[in-house]
Amino acid sequence: MNKLVRMVMMAMSLLTAVWALPASAASTIFIVRHAEKVDESRDPLLSERGMQRAQSLAQHLRDAGIRKIYVTEFQRTRLTATPLAELSQVALTPYAAKESGTLSELLQNETGNVLVVGHSNTVATIATALGVRDVKPVADDEYDRLIVIHLQDGKAPAMTILRY
16 A cells, blocks of 8 residues: 555656646656666666566656657666557667767757666766756666656756656
8 A cells, every 4th residue: 555655646746747847848858777687797687676667667657748768778778668668659769878968968959758768877967967956876776766857948957856
């Protein structure tokens, strides 16, 4: 029951954050780290817990109107995004993990809602490059942070941090 209440509260917070945007908002960028992986190899698959988290992400963002999904060249980011991509019928768009600055430039020009799946060492960098402040680095054991950044021409970016 506690998990159900937490999930409902998370969904309500997410929807409120998205729906509270003014009509002229240019975009909302959702940034997550890939889900849990099976091991520390260079390009591991997701663990069972990671696959469950990927499904949870898809359920949390299914009504967010995601129009584009960016993933790195590593399969753990693709596997994290695939359930939402299939649910939303959105193709995965690759970006180079080492070029988060280039990705941030692309995101500045996006319209609509976008999901970015990154890594523990890139999530905060991407958010900071979009103009938000005080983004704490993602810990090695942290997989549930969902950063929501609202970008609107002429206004400072607004950030909300959620858990899923």
